[in-house]
Amino acid sequence: MTNSAPVSARRDLDDTPFLVAARGGTPEHTPVWFMRQAGRSLPEYRRVREGTPMLQACLTPELVCEITAQPVRRHGVDAAILFSDIVLPLYASGIGLDIVAGTGPVVAEPVRGADDVDRLPSLEPEQVAPVAEAVGLLTGELGRVPLIGFAGAPFTLASYLVEGGPSRNHERTKALMHSDPHTWHTLLDKLATTTLTFLRVQAAAGVDAVQLFDSWAGALSLRDYREFVQPHTRRIFEGLAETTGGEALPRVHFGVGTGELLGAMSSAGADVVGVDWRVPLDAAAQRLRESGSVPGEPVVQGNLDPAVLFAGREAVEREARRILTEGRAAGGHIFNLGHGVLPDTDPDVLSRLVEFVHSESARS
Amino acid sequence: MTNSAPVSARRDLDDTPFLVAARGGTPEHTPVWFMRQAGRSLPEYRRVREGTPMLQACLTPELVCEITAQPVRRHGVDAAILFSDIVLPLYASGIGLDIVAGTGPVVAEPVRGADDVDRLPSLEPEQVAPVAEAVGLLTGELGRVPLIGFAGAPFTLASYLVEGGPSRNHERTKALMHSDPHTWHTLLDKLATTTLTFLRVQAAAGVDAVQLFDSWAGALSLRDYREFVQPHTRRIFEGLAETTGGEALPRVHFGVGTGELLGAMSSAGADVVGVDWRVPLDAAAQRLRESGSVPGEPVVQGNLDPAVLFAGREAVEREARRILTEGRAAGGHIFNLGHGVLPDTDPDVLSRLVEFVHSESARS
Numbered sequence: 001m002t003n004s005a006p007v008s009a010r011r012d013l014d015d016t017p018f019l020v021a022a023r024g025g026t027p028e029h030t031p032v033w034f035m036r037q038a039g040r041s042l043p044e045y046r047r048v049r050e051g052t053p054m055l056q057a058c059l060t061p062e063l064v065c066e067i068t069a070q071p072v073r074r075h076g077v078d079a080a081i082l083f084s085d086i087v088l089p090l091y092a093s094g095i096g097l098d099i100v101a102g103t104g105p106v107v108a109e110p111v112r113g114a115d116d117v118d119r120l121p122s123l124e125p126e127q128v129a130p131v132a133e134a135v136g137l138l139t140g141e142l143g144r145v146p147l148i149g150f151a152g153a154p155f156t157l158a159s160y161l162v163e164g165g166p167s168r169n170h171e172r173t174k175a176l177m178h179s180d181p182h183t184w185h186t187l188l189d190k191l192a193t194t195t196l197t198f199l200r201v202q203a204a205a206g207v208d209a210v211q212l213f214d215s216w217a218g219a220l221s222l223r224d225y226r227e228f229v230q231p232h233t234r235r236i237f238e239g240l241a242e243t244t245g246g247e248a249l250p251r252v253h254f255g256v257g258t259g260e261l262l263g264a265m266s267s268a269g270a271d272v273v274g275v276d277w278r279v280p281l282d283a284a285a286q287r288l289r290e291s292g293s294v295p296g297e298p299v300v301q302g303n304l305d306p307a308v309l310f311a312g313r314e315a316v317e318r319e320a321r322r323i324l325t326e327g328r329a330a331g332g333h334i335f336n337l338g339h340g341v342l343p344d345t346d347p348d349v350l351s352r353l354v355e356f357v358h359s360e361s362a363r364s
Numbered sequence: 365m366t367n368s369a370p371v372s373a374r375r376d377l378d379d380t381p382f383l384v385a386a387r388g389g390t391p392e393h394t395p396v397w398f399m400r401q402a403g404r405s406l407p408e409y410r411r412v413r414e415g416t417p418m419l420q421a422c423l424t425p426e427l428v429c430e431i432t433a434q435p436v437r438r439h440g441v442d443a444a445i446l447f448s449d450i451v452l453p454l455y456a457s458g459i460g461l462d463i464v465a466g467t468g469p470v471v472a473e474p475v476r477g478a479d480d481v482d483r484l485p486s487l488e489p490e491q492v493a494p495v496a497e498a499v500g501l502l503t504g505e506l507g508r509v510p511l512i513g514f515a516g517a518p519f520t521l522a523s524y525l526v527e528g529g530p531s532r533n534h535e536r537t538k539a540l541m542h543s544d545p546h547t548w549h550t551l552l553d554k555l556a557t558t559t560l561t562f563l564r565v566q567a568a569a570g571v572d573a574v575q576l577f578d579s580w581a582g583a584l585s586l587r588d589y590r591e592f593v594q595p596h597t598r599r600i601f602e603g604l605a606e607t608t609g610g611e612a613l614p615r616v617h618f619g620v621g622t623g624e625l626l627g628a629m630s631s632a633g634a635d636v637v638g639v640d641w642r643v644p645l646d647a648a649a650q651r652l653r654e655s656g657s658v659p660g661e662p663v664v665q666g667n668l669d670p671a672v673l674f675a676g677r678e679a680v681e682r683e684a685r686r687i688l689t690e691g692r693a694a695g696g697h698i699f700n701l702g703h704g705v706l707p708d709t710d711p712d713v714l715s716r717l718v719e720f721v722h723s724e725s726a727r728s
Contacts, residue, residue, distance in 0.1 A: 170671060171670070174672060175671065175672075178679040179678075179679055221641055259624055277585055278585050279585075280587070305538065306535070307538035308538060310538070311538065315543055339533075
């Protein structure tokens with residue numbers, strides 16, 4: 001497995017609802033998948049994960065393949081998303097970190113200054129060879145269901161490294177950004193390189209699209225996002241477009257609480273912008289149009305509040321119907337939640353929702 | 365202490381910068397105070413709080429007075445805010461709850477259905493008599509510095525009660541809201557009554573303004589906020605205006621992450637809308653104007669990112685200067701952070717910031 005493996009590993013799934021919608025076309029029905037669909041909400045996931053630490057699981061190809069395929073089998077979603085963890089490429093590159101149950105990623109030596117940034121290793125493609133292998137297995141396993149590659153964006157990765165773990169206020173991260181912009185940009189440049197390498201490996205191995213998660217970008221003002229984050233995210237999206245050449249690999253970009261940033265996240269080079277539940281899809285589409293970031297009509301993904309899945313069938317269908325209606329104001333709509341599936345979600349509710357979205361949106 | 369105590373307990377501070385700005389006038393300098401200015405960032409606070417549990421502290425008049433006055437003495441801020449806790453009126457009304465260190469409020473019997481809501485006690489004014497007493501002490505202690513009353517808004521209180529404690533996703537709260545609107549509205553009506561009683565007690569005892577914190581309203585879409593929250597918040601603000609009669613007691617309303625809700629929060633009856641750091645004040649003022657919720661020019665409060673206080677003097681002053689400039693686009697601006705002071709903040713940074721805001725904004 002190398003960085004320059006042929007792009008032809010990819011299946012021809014251009015007519016599947018997910019890829020049609022991602023490219024702004026009209027699919028036979030609105031495609032639907034769920035962020036964190038592979039994970040703790042599924043008993044079969046908890047069973048296969050038992051006894052295997054998270055990062056080890058992400059580097060075990062058979063396990064990644066099984067976990068990624070589980071929600072496709074169970075729910076009939078229109079896309080699979082590669083099971084991974086946002087800090088995986090950091091860990092694989094040799095940065096000392098562990099995922100601690102109940103806490104999240106804990107970084108052994110937080111990155112606090114220029115020297116720490118200089119010492120950061122970058123990711124070599126062979127360090128994530130098991131991920132490429134998992135993608136290879138999945139292209140066989142998934143049949144005609146597209147596989148979305150997965151990576152975390154530089155700001156979110158930087159916050160883990162600088163804070164030393166999950167953070168509510170990102171104060172050390174923002175302090176570095178505002179007090180030492182040079183070191184900040186050096187750090188984000190390194191992280192963008194690592195992310196790009198990680199996504200290129202996945203692209204070469206055969207993923208059909210990618211989603212870049214800037215989970216915590218919503219903690220930033222638009223001004224700070226533009227100055228301190230957007231250029232690095234743009235380099236990733238542009239670099240990925242160069243790698244995949246003529247074949248357009250749809251690039252989805254998402255962060256929670258990013259209502260103020262939608263245009264800027266789109267301008268960074270995303271083909272599809274994920275929207276949480278705070279901004280209706282018609283309003284989101286309008287913001288994308290006004291930002292001038294989209295050549296054609298904007299394509300959006302989202303935006304059901306994951307908490308609504310706890311409110312009973314009637315509420316779920318009412319909200320889903322509204323979202324499908326509002327989504328028609330965009331050039332394309334991929335149905336999803338506005339954030340990840342919550343661990344206590346009843347999986348049957350998700351299965352019924354997939355069926356509902358398909359039947360409500362079917363073009364006769 | 366009764367609900368109908370004379371309003372005349374209030375000092376005449378109409379010409380102080382805080383009250384001038386809150387009413388949309390032009391003060392001698394831009395007033396500045398900080399959310400959570402009384403609290404863990406101050407060594408003198410940690411000293412006096414030692415050994416006293418939070419809720420007990422909030423019901424000890426001398427301690428409330430001392431803690432509330434500390435940041436005024438140290439920083440020279442233009443307003444004091446009553447030291448209290450968002451769940452205090454619930455606790456005082458007889459609901460079983462405790463504040464657990466490292467967790468936050470924990471409710472003994474979470475409110476999950478109609479029967480639980482029926483059983484909820486409402487607050488009697490005498491149950492918060494120590495708070496009224498503290499306000500009385502403060503009107504003597506504070507000299508010419510206005511005192512802002514404090515209460516939590518119904519949605520945030522409901523989330524504590526329904527979830528049983530602090531929540532990241534508010535899924536049980538939103539499930540109740542969407543699955544059983546009747547019970548939801550009954551619950552919020554009760555909480556609005558309790559909040560209104562709590563604020564009326566403070567108004568009668570002599571506070572010069574109030575701030576209603578809907579800390580978690582930013583978790584809601586505008587649609588849900590309007591349908592499930594706004595009517596109850598409006599009843600509080602309107603009820604308070606009736607109580608204080610001819611004397612306009614400025615009503616400030618704040619929640620973090622509420623960029624989509626600013627107009628609706630203003631329409632609920634707020635005179636001043638607090639803005640976090642995600643929306644610049646000129647954009648916030650424009651949203652308030654467009655919402656048609658303000659008769660005159662909008663008055664805003666905020667919006668320095670509390671994390672910037674960790675970035676060194678140059679960054680703090682650069683950001684403060686920008687915010688002062690953007691604040692001029694509003695009818696009035698009260699300088700504040702975009703969220704509460706973080707516990708590790710260096711108090712000297714806050715003192716220097718007060719001085720900077722005063723000197724930068726002084727009208728000669």
